[in-house]
Every structure is written in C-alpha cells, then in structure tokens.
Amino acid sequence: MRFLSTTLRRRLVSLSPQLPSLTSAVGLLCPRKYETERAGRRRSASILGPDLPEVWKHLESSSPVIHSPSSNHDHNGSNPTIIDGKIIAEDIRLEIASEIRHMKDLTGKVPGLAMLLVGKRRDSESYLRHKVKACEEVGITSFSAELPEDCPQDDLLNIVSSINEDPSIHGILVQLPLPKHMDEERVLSAISLEKDVDGFHPLNVGNLAIRGREPLFVPCAAKACIELLLRSGVELMGKHVAVIGRSRVVGLPTSLLLQRHHATVSMIHAHSENPASITREADVVISAAGVPNLVRRNWLKRGSVVIDVGTTPIEDPESEDGYHLAGDVCYEEALQVVSAITPVPGGVGPVTISMLLSNTLDAAKRARGFS
Amino acid sequence: MRFLSTTLRRRLVSLSPQLPSLTSAVGLLCPRKYETERAGRRRSASILGPDLPEVWKHLESSSPVIHSPSSNHDHNGSNPTIIDGKIIAEDIRLEIASEIRHMKDLTGKVPGLAMLLVGKRRDSESYLRHKVKACEEVGITSFSAELPEDCPQDDLLNIVSSINEDPSIHGILVQLPLPKHMDEERVLSAISLEKDVDGFHPLNVGNLAIRGREPLFVPCAAKACIELLLRSGVELMGKHVAVIGRSRVVGLPTSLLLQRHHATVSMIHAHSENPASITREADVVISAAGVPNLVRRNWLKRGSVVIDVGTTPIEDPESEDGYHLAGDVCYEEALQVVSAITPVPGGVGPVTISMLLSNTLDAAKRARGFS
Structure with missing residues (x-):
C-alpha cells in the first residue's frame, strides 16, 4: 500500500525551503501551520463553507448621494435609455392574455394560481395585491390565503399539501420571507415540483444550473x-x-x-x-x-x-x-x-x-x- | 384591464428622443428594432439561452510558450509554493483508511464502489485503474465493469438499476464521457441519489447551489x-x-x-x-x-x-x-x-x-x- 510508505511529516513542497516568505505575498496564504489545518478538517461540514449572515457592512464611498435630477446626463455625449419595465410587462401580459383566451376557447378552463401570505408585512401585502390584480388582468383565477403571523407551520404545510392535489390550481406561491418560526426550506420543498411557479425547488435550481437540462420553472x-x-x-x-x-x-x-x-x-x-x-x-x-x-x-x-x-x-x-x-x-x-x-x-x-x-x-x- | 389602455407602439422610453445615439456606446445595445425582438420571443425556449459548443477558439497571446524550467522564479522576490496533491491525497487516504478499519471492526463490513466504463478510451481506462488501486489502498471493495463501445444504452441502464438495489454497493460511478450514442443526462439521472458519489444529480447540484441546504455529495x-x-x-x-x-x-x-x-x-x-x-x-x-x-x-x-x-x-x-x-x-x-x-x-x-x-x-x- 503505497500511501503507507510516505511520512506524515511531509508537507507542502516548495521549490525552495523559504516557505514563510510567501505568506505575505498577497495576504492570501495564511501563516497558520498545515498541522493545525489538518486536525479534524477532513470531510467535516467545513467543505461546504461557514454559514454567514448576508449583511452589507459598509458602503464604499462616503460622498453625498445625489438625489435631485441633474440635467447633465453625459455618458459619451448621449442620454441614457430608461428601460421601462411597465411597458415591457404590459406587452408580455397582452401575449399571456391572448394565450389564455385561446385556452379557454378550447377547454373552457383558465389557469389557477394560489398565493399564500403569512403575517402582516406591509410590503408583502402590497406585492400580493399587485399579483392578484395582474392575474385578473390576464384571466388567471387567483386564490389567496392570508394566515396569521403566529400560524403553526403545520397549518401552512397542510394548506400547501391540499393545494398540491387541487387540479384547478397550477401554481403555488408562498410569499417570502416567512415568519422566523417557520422553516422556509421545508415549506418551499413541500410545494409540488409541477406547481413550483417560483422555481425555488432545488431540483429546478439544479436543472437551471446544468446546461443541457431544462428546469420546469425559472x-x-x-x-x-x-x-x-x-x-x-x-x-x-x-x-x-x-x-x-x-x-x-x-x-x-x-x-x-x-x-x-x-x-x-x-x-x-x-x-x-x-x-x-x-x-x-x-x-x-x-x-x-x-x-x-x-x-x-x-x-x-x-x-x-x-x-x-x-x-x-x-x-x-x-x-x-x-x-x-x-x-x-x-x-x-x-x-x-x-x-x-x-x-x-x-x-x-x-x-x-x-x-x-x-x-x-x-x-x-x-x-x-x-x- | 389597465394594460389594454397602453399602446403597443410605446417602446423603450429615453429621457431624450436620441435613442439611436447610444447603441454605439459600448457595443452592448444592438440597433435591431424592438419590434423584431418581440416577435415570438416571449416564453420561448430562448429564455434559457442558446445551446453552444464549448470550443476555445483562440489563445490570446501568440508569444512562444516557455516549457523549460527557469531558475528565475521571481514573484516579489520569493519562490512559489508547489502545492503537492500527492501528499495531501495520501494524508486524506490515511484518514479514510482509519475510518474504514473502524467501520469494519464494528460491523464486519466495508464500503463498496461500482465503476462502469463504456468503450476503450485510453485516458478513461487509466483513470479507472487509478481509482481501483486507490479503493484497494483504503479498504473499499471496488467492482468495475467494462462495457463495449457499442453497448446499447439500455444495457448500461439495466446494470445501473441492479446496482442501485445492491446493499453492498454504496457508490456508483459512470466514467465520463460516454460514447456519443448514449444520453449522459439519462444515464446519470438513473443513479440512485444516495449512491451518486460523483454528485452530478441535479438535486445534488441544486442543494449545493442553495446556501442553507446540504447536498448528499459534492x-x-x-x-x-x-x-x-x-x-x-x-x-x-x-x-x-x-x-x-x-x-x-x-x-x-x-x-x-x-x-x-x-x-x-x-x-x-x-x-x-x-x-x-x-x-x-x-x-x-x-x-x-x-x-x-x-x-x-x-x-x-x-x-x-x-x-x-x-x-x-x-x-x-x-x-x-x-x-x-x-x-x-x-x-x-x-x-x-x-x-x-x-x-x-x-x-x-x-x-x-x-x-x-x-x-x-x-x-x-x-x-x-x-x-
């Protein structure tokens, strides 16, 4: 067995023995010893990296933010295009509405979307209203349920489970963020893959990541x-x-x-x-x-x-x-x-x-x- | 329905009407008209982007490649570390061998790995030999099957399916690339998630991509x-x-x-x-x-x-x-x-x-x- 013939004391091999001198080269190589690196490192959870909160600690520049419109928009002498999301969104909705009318003509049925909101976050409520209104505009039947902030997670899971079985509902959306007592991963994983219109299921994410595969939803x-x-x-x-x-x-x-x-x-x-x-x-x-x-x-x-x-x-x-x-x-x-x-x-x-x-x-x- | 009140002719809105002038700014904005963009664009497969071969067409520099060792390794005056993968690999194998001995002491059993090779690619055969030898070194029982280049895909799928059921085998590896008549995605998807030691299953990839989730294998x-x-x-x-x-x-x-x-x-x-x-x-x-x-x-x-x-x-x-x-x-x-x-x-x-x-x-x- 070849590996037994090597000694444990052999470490990183340098072309010269001056290993410490390069630890300062770009501040990348840390001076801690390889010995301490090895202890308990292998195959621990650390290979997946440490869990860290996503907090943006500082803004780089301390110069005052310009808020008032300036008349001097001068990138290479021309004025910037403002990409108007409202117009593009409406164009897309017209196309969707047309397809839904066609579906209704052929089958007598329209798509159904269920939206679940837990708690009273003002921005979440506002987003939900916009979504309900948009569904109306294109002819999608929307169902929305608003659950109290302290609703037990199992209640939410039961609702998701029953909507999963409802053939008149094709998409399920759970408005994020959920209250802290709920496990977002668990709730999102409970949504049927075929109704995961938010595209957050890990299988959808994996199929998006791998070229050549097609996610059901992006x-x-x-x-x-x-x-x-x-x-x-x-x-x-x-x-x-x-x-x-x-x-x-x-x-x-x-x-x-x-x-x-x-x-x-x-x-x-x-x-x-x-x-x-x-x-x-x-x-x-x-x-x-x-x-x-x-x-x-x-x-x-x-x-x-x-x-x-x-x-x-x-x-x-x-x-x-x-x-x-x-x-x-x-x-x-x-x-x-x-x-x-x-x-x-x-x-x-x-x-x-x-x-x-x-x-x-x-x-x-x-x-x-x-x- | 609010969206019906907008006209289809409204397009990108600029702060000024000088839209064409910015198409040349960085070569990003193409001069093709928005009308043609819209036709048939919506919700077509194009949202997932075009399929392209991964061909590296040109190397940037045409200066001759230095192959002979130079004695003048001079990054900031110190010599570079050569990171010795063989030593690190052997350290890891010692740790694995120790764990496997412990498992054998407790259960009388060792891990099993099945490796499937289709065809006679010289490099693939060489990789397989290295893997078999490495299994021996640490005490993993390896099973390898070499199938002919023209083996029908169903034969390979049948083998994968039977190994999926075999409790003495914990990992299944299909050596890539497969011959062109086989569908790699289909074959890799057939491997049981619990035995996907290569970590290529889309669910493993999705769980690797999403922080907070843990893939079974990386x-x-x-x-x-x-x-x-x-x-x-x-x-x-x-x-x-x-x-x-x-x-x-x-x-x-x-x-x-x-x-x-x-x-x-x-x-x-x-x-x-x-x-x-x-x-x-x-x-x-x-x-x-x-x-x-x-x-x-x-x-x-x-x-x-x-x-x-x-x-x-x-x-x-x-x-x-x-x-x-x-x-x-x-x-x-x-x-x-x-x-x-x-x-x-x-x-x-x-x-x-x-x-x-x-x-x-x-x-x-x-x-x-x-x-």
Missing part, C-alpha cells in the same frame, strides 16, 4: 432581468455581467440563467472585498442586494447597462401606502455614466409579476397537455 | 480544489476567484462551492470576451478548460494562487502509457508570478480520487446509520 425575477435585457437589445454573449447579491430569489438564479446566455458572470455579495473594482469592469450590472444607494457612480463603467432589482421599503408618510420602494443604485449618479438603466419602481418589479403569470400559464399548459 | 474535483486551497492555508472569504471552464464535472460545482466559502467568483468560459482581463484581477485562478497552455503569464496577477485542473492527454511515445497529461496553465511561465500553484500531474488529480473515496465512505456511513 425564478421570476431572474427571468425578468433577462427579458428586460433581451427586449432592450442588450447583448449578453461573452459580455462581463456583475451580479450583486446571491439570494435564491434573485442573485443565484440570475447568475445561472446569465451563464446559459453565455455571459461571463461575476457574483458579488456582502463579503466581497472591493466589489466596485469588479463592477467597474462590467458591461452589465444587475444589483439585487436590497441595500439602497449601494451602487454609486464610481461602481459603474461608462456606457454600461444597469438592472436594479433592489426594492427596499422606505417609510414615507407622503406615499399612499406609507412607504416607497428604493433601489440599490444611486439612480441620478448612475444616469451620468450608464447607457441604459431600469428605474425603481417601474423597472424589474412589473416584469417579475408578468413572469409569474407566464410561469403559471406554462404550468397550466403542461398540466393540460398543451404544447 | 462533485469530487470541486471538493479537491477547495481541499487543496484550505489545506494550503489559502483564504477564500471575500477573495476574487476566477474559475475557467463551466463543466458539470468541475467548473460549475467548483464555482458553487467557492460561493459557499464566500469567495467572489467570476465564471469564465469559451465564449468569454477578454478572459485575461478578469483572471489578471483574481487572487485565485482555478482552470478547468481542458486546453493546454490556455493560461499564460499575462493572465495572472503577481502573487496569485493557481489550481490547474486541466488534464489533457497528449500523445507521448516516451511515456509508459503512450501519453502524458497536460494542464491548462503554462507552468513555467506561471512560476514566475504566482505565490502557489498545483502541478499537472500530481496536483488536483490525486486529491480528486481521494474525494471519491471520501464520498463513498460517506455514502456507506449514511446507509449504515453511522454519524
């Missing part, structure tokens, strides 16, 4: 980002796209979908060192960190395209809902350098809802054997 | 890259890691695992424009393109760490096997700038085999209820 926000870019004529093949944030809802599926469009994707998150050094080199920046004013002018390359997925609710007594939504990007600063950008609100949000309708229609077509 | 080469980095004391948290190549075997799972270690990951592939501009900024470069001499000196930052996963068989009459393995990295050029590097052979390869043993042991422990 998460709505990721699809929305790509639709916005494709419908605006932005080329992705071979381009450098920086995705900020790595949530299962947006950042992760968007990075996977971008790779299927053959973009070169850089994934930036709360623990990234010097994120601006990467975004500044990117042709497209998609930000989904949920941190208002994270992306400043000096994070962006001149002429780049920005998709702002951030929607942080900010208290606003003057607004009808008592709050307004803030994106991740310093919008007025970005206008000075980008070639195109989505606004917040009115950018990614409406298209994301259209993608939910689209996924629900797909589910209904699949269930009814439509091509 | 693909061996991805685990090997991380083990090599961790055991060499290379810090990953927040560091910029460029992964070259995006295969399901190496690039994809490595990028997902690196994200769980909170690295900032850039994924480079055959269609990436100007890949060197990204790798030059990376603290760590992991190359798994399968293209000898792809990574030149000018692709690397001074002081960076390089993991070379490339193993392209090159005809070599002087070698015992009739070929030798070439990495992706111009090794002698890289030595002049990096702080640490894995050689080929003797780097990632041996550790990858140890990870297969490790995954097989994990499968056996799980099947037998060991913690």
Whole structure:
C-alpha cells in the first residue's frame, strides 16, 4: 500500500525551503501551520463553507448621494435609455392574455394560481395585491390565503399539501420571507415540483444550473432581468455581467440563467472585498442586494447597462401606502455614466409579476397537455 | 384591464428622443428594432439561452510558450509554493483508511464502489485503474465493469438499476464521457441519489447551489480544489476567484462551492470576451478548460494562487502509457508570478480520487446509520 510508505511529516513542497516568505505575498496564504489545518478538517461540514449572515457592512464611498435630477446626463455625449419595465410587462401580459383566451376557447378552463401570505408585512401585502390584480388582468383565477403571523407551520404545510392535489390550481406561491418560526426550506420543498411557479425547488435550481437540462420553472425575477435585457437589445454573449447579491430569489438564479446566455458572470455579495473594482469592469450590472444607494457612480463603467432589482421599503408618510420602494443604485449618479438603466419602481418589479403569470400559464399548459 | 389602455407602439422610453445615439456606446445595445425582438420571443425556449459548443477558439497571446524550467522564479522576490496533491491525497487516504478499519471492526463490513466504463478510451481506462488501486489502498471493495463501445444504452441502464438495489454497493460511478450514442443526462439521472458519489444529480447540484441546504455529495474535483486551497492555508472569504471552464464535472460545482466559502467568483468560459482581463484581477485562478497552455503569464496577477485542473492527454511515445497529461496553465511561465500553484500531474488529480473515496465512505456511513 503505497500511501503507507510516505511520512506524515511531509508537507507542502516548495521549490525552495523559504516557505514563510510567501505568506505575505498577497495576504492570501495564511501563516497558520498545515498541522493545525489538518486536525479534524477532513470531510467535516467545513467543505461546504461557514454559514454567514448576508449583511452589507459598509458602503464604499462616503460622498453625498445625489438625489435631485441633474440635467447633465453625459455618458459619451448621449442620454441614457430608461428601460421601462411597465411597458415591457404590459406587452408580455397582452401575449399571456391572448394565450389564455385561446385556452379557454378550447377547454373552457383558465389557469389557477394560489398565493399564500403569512403575517402582516406591509410590503408583502402590497406585492400580493399587485399579483392578484395582474392575474385578473390576464384571466388567471387567483386564490389567496392570508394566515396569521403566529400560524403553526403545520397549518401552512397542510394548506400547501391540499393545494398540491387541487387540479384547478397550477401554481403555488408562498410569499417570502416567512415568519422566523417557520422553516422556509421545508415549506418551499413541500410545494409540488409541477406547481413550483417560483422555481425555488432545488431540483429546478439544479436543472437551471446544468446546461443541457431544462428546469420546469425559472425564478421570476431572474427571468425578468433577462427579458428586460433581451427586449432592450442588450447583448449578453461573452459580455462581463456583475451580479450583486446571491439570494435564491434573485442573485443565484440570475447568475445561472446569465451563464446559459453565455455571459461571463461575476457574483458579488456582502463579503466581497472591493466589489466596485469588479463592477467597474462590467458591461452589465444587475444589483439585487436590497441595500439602497449601494451602487454609486464610481461602481459603474461608462456606457454600461444597469438592472436594479433592489426594492427596499422606505417609510414615507407622503406615499399612499406609507412607504416607497428604493433601489440599490444611486439612480441620478448612475444616469451620468450608464447607457441604459431600469428605474425603481417601474423597472424589474412589473416584469417579475408578468413572469409569474407566464410561469403559471406554462404550468397550466403542461398540466393540460398543451404544447 | 389597465394594460389594454397602453399602446403597443410605446417602446423603450429615453429621457431624450436620441435613442439611436447610444447603441454605439459600448457595443452592448444592438440597433435591431424592438419590434423584431418581440416577435415570438416571449416564453420561448430562448429564455434559457442558446445551446453552444464549448470550443476555445483562440489563445490570446501568440508569444512562444516557455516549457523549460527557469531558475528565475521571481514573484516579489520569493519562490512559489508547489502545492503537492500527492501528499495531501495520501494524508486524506490515511484518514479514510482509519475510518474504514473502524467501520469494519464494528460491523464486519466495508464500503463498496461500482465503476462502469463504456468503450476503450485510453485516458478513461487509466483513470479507472487509478481509482481501483486507490479503493484497494483504503479498504473499499471496488467492482468495475467494462462495457463495449457499442453497448446499447439500455444495457448500461439495466446494470445501473441492479446496482442501485445492491446493499453492498454504496457508490456508483459512470466514467465520463460516454460514447456519443448514449444520453449522459439519462444515464446519470438513473443513479440512485444516495449512491451518486460523483454528485452530478441535479438535486445534488441544486442543494449545493442553495446556501442553507446540504447536498448528499459534492462533485469530487470541486471538493479537491477547495481541499487543496484550505489545506494550503489559502483564504477564500471575500477573495476574487476566477474559475475557467463551466463543466458539470468541475467548473460549475467548483464555482458553487467557492460561493459557499464566500469567495467572489467570476465564471469564465469559451465564449468569454477578454478572459485575461478578469483572471489578471483574481487572487485565485482555478482552470478547468481542458486546453493546454490556455493560461499564460499575462493572465495572472503577481502573487496569485493557481489550481490547474486541466488534464489533457497528449500523445507521448516516451511515456509508459503512450501519453502524458497536460494542464491548462503554462507552468513555467506561471512560476514566475504566482505565490502557489498545483502541478499537472500530481496536483488536483490525486486529491480528486481521494474525494471519491471520501464520498463513498460517506455514502456507506449514511446507509449504515453511522454519524
């Protein structure tokens, strides 16, 4: 047995014995000894990496944020395109409505979508209202259930289980985030794969990640980002796209979908060192960190395209809902350098809802054997 | 229905009507009209992106490749560490062997691994021999079947199906690539999730991608890259890691695992424009393109760490096997700038085999209820 003939004392082999001298080269190689590295390391859970909260600790620049519109939008002498998500979303809804009318003509039936909300988060309630209204617009029958904040997880699981069996419902959406006493993974895993219109099931994520396989559903926000870019004529093949944030809802599926469009994707998150050094080199920046004013002018390359997925609710007594939504990007600063950008609100949000309708229609077509 | 009130002619809205002027800003916005974009676009398969072959068309630099060792390895005045995969692999195998002896003492049984090879690829046969030998070394019972090149896919599927049912076998490995008449996805999907020691099942990939979930198995080469980095004391948290190549075997799972270690990951592939501009900024470069001499000196930052996963068989009459393995990295050029590097052979390869043993042991422990 060959491995028994080696001694345990042999360690990293250097071309010279000056191993310690290179620990300082880029601050990457830590001076801790290999011995301590080995103890208990092998095959422990550490191979999957440490669990860390996704907290964005500091914004890079301390210069004041520009909020008032400037008349001097000057990237290479032309004005940036504002990518209007409302118009694109409505175009998509018209197409969906037409398909649903066709389905109804042929079968007498329409798609059904169930939406489950636990608790009284104001932004979640508002999103749900928008989704219900969008379903009405295109002819999808929506069912929504609002459960109390302290509802036992088993009650929610029982509801999911009974909707799984209901042939008139083709899509199930559980509004995230759930209250802290619930296990999101457990609840999401309970949704039937064929009704997982949010596309969060790990099998859908795996099939999205592996080229050559087809997920049943692609998460709505990721699809929305790509639709916005494709419908605006932005080329992705071979381009450098920086995705900020790595949530299962947006950042992760968007990075996977971008790779299927053959973009070169850089994934930036709360623990990234010097994120601006990467975004500044990117042709497209998609930000989904949920941190208002994270992306400043000096994070962006001149002429780049920005998709702002951030929607942080900010208290606003003057607004009808008592709050307004803030994106991740310093919008007025970005206008000075980008070639195109989505606004917040009115950018990614409406298209994301259209993608939910689209996924629900797909589910209904699949269930009814439509091509 | 609100959406009916908008006109179809409204398109991208610009702050000014000078839309055409920005199509040339960075070459991203294509001048094709939005009308043509829309026709048939919605919800077609195009959202998943076009299928493209992974062909690396050109190497960036035309300067001659340095092959002869240079005595002037001068990155910041110190000599680079050669990360010795053979020693790390043997350390891991000693630990595995010890655990297997313990299992045998307690239960009288050892783990079992089945390996299936279709056809007569010389490199595949050689990999299989190495794996069989490694199993012997640590006390895993290995079963290998070599099927003829023209074996019908159903024969292979039947064998997989019967091994799935065999309680003495805990891991099943189908050596890739399979002959062209076989559907790799179909064959890999047939392997029981609990015996998928290669970690290629989409559910394992999805559970690797989603933080907070645990895959049953992580693909061996991805685990090997991380083990090599961790055991060499290379810090990953927040560091910029460029992964070259995006295969399901190496690039994809490595990028997902690196994200769980909170690295900032850039994924480079055959269609990436100007890949060197990204790798030059990376603290760590992991190359798994399968293209000898792809990574030149000018692709690397001074002081960076390089993991070379490339193993392209090159005809070599002087070698015992009739070929030798070439990495992706111009090794002698890289030595002049990096702080640490894995050689080929003797780097990632041996550790990858140890990870297969490790995954097989994990499968056996799980099947037998060991913690």
